[in-house]
Amino acid sequence: xxxxxxxxxxxxxxxxxxxxSCVNHQVIVVDNASTDETVSFIETNYPNVILLRQxxxxxxxxxxxxxxxYALDQGAEHVFLVNQDAYLVDDVLVELLSFQKKHxxxxxxxxxxxxxxQKKLDKNFSNFMLKEKTGQFYSDFVLSNKLAAVYEVPFVNxxxxxxxxxxxxxxxGFDPLFFHxxxxxxxxxxxxxxxxxxxVLPKTYVIHDREDRVQKKPDVFSEGxxxxxEKYYKVHYAxxxxxxxxxxxxxxxKKTIFKLQLKMKHKGVSNYKRELDILLKAKPLIVKSRELNxxxxxxxx
Numbered sequence: 001x002x003x004x005x006x007x008x009x010x011x012x013x014x015x016x017x018x019x020x021s022c023v024n025h026q027v028i029v030v031d032n033a034s035t036d037e038t039v040s041f042i043e044t045n046y047p048n049v050i051l052l053r054q055x056x057x058x059x060x061x062x063x064x065x066x067x068x069x070y071a072l073d074q075g076a077e078h079v080f081l082v083n084q085d086a087y088l089v090d091d092v093l094v095e096l097l098s099f100q101k102k103h104x105x106x107x108x109x110x111x112x113x114x115x116x117x118q119k120k121l122d123k124n125f126s127n128f129m130l131k132e133k134t135g136q137f138y139s140d141f142v143l144s145n146k147l148a149a150v151y152e153v154p155f156v157n158x159x160x161x162x163x164x165x166x167x168x169x170x171x172x173g174f175d176p177l178f179f180h181x182x183x184x185x186x187x188x189x190x191x192x193x194x195x196x197x198x199x200v201l202p203k204t205y206v207i208h209d210r211e212d213r214v215q216k217k218p219d220v221f222s223e224g225x226x227x228x229x230e231k232y233y234k235v236h237y238a239x240x241x242x243x244x245x246x247x248x249x250x251x252x253x254k255k256t257i258f259k260l261q262l263k264m265k266h267k268g269v270s271n272y273k274r275e276l277d278i279l280l281k282a283k284p285l286i287v288k289s290r291e292l293n294x295x296x297x298x299x300x301x
Contacts, residue, residue, distance in 0.1 A: 004079075006067075010035060012041065015041060027049045029042055029049050029051050032054055039053060060180050083158075092205060107197065111204035122211075159206065174187055190293050234286060
């Protein structure tokens, strides 16, 4: 048995297209306390969907963990995580399932992510498929070479992930260290640590309908800037494939602050102190995360 898991939060602009593309499969929706018509729309139009309503927004990772736990309890051998703004194309899930069953070393499989217009690769996805990361992917297309059955990658975003039960029971679910963004980076790190591969099948597709939502780079030292700093630190220092050098970074920040204090640069001191506070607050959580994630088990599920 296999399940599609969709986390929703105010998903009405995309929900009908998303669910229509999934109707041939068993679907679990975990709703993160939407304030629009998402829940009533599903109940009215898709009564066969298993709807797990949450009383608050748990974020992407923790909501998916609830869906994955439910699926595993029902005997699922594979789960397919799909974003609410993503739509399956043709028999993409059948192809992914067939490949993963034959090649269980691939803990995560993804299709190609294309834009809502279906004329281009999703911009972020295309960056993950750069030549230095995947070998021949772009060259094979441009030079009309025979496509590989799968292209191994170190990371692909979790808009459309097929995960095997074996992977989930070995690696676990998404780490609660992350609320939204960074959880898929961390998960791919853990997948690699525990000996699984991550792959993209070049003849399967999912539409990721987000090209009209341009993310503006936050101004330096703005709230958005510090959120990105926090995400970076957690992704980097919780990476169990490398040694934890967080104490070295803390010492470096303290040294920078001391120099700025001597120069009477008060604004700089304030900015870097905030960065230091973020890192100090995250340190015990990161240490705990690293310790647990090195162990095999269905953590967080």
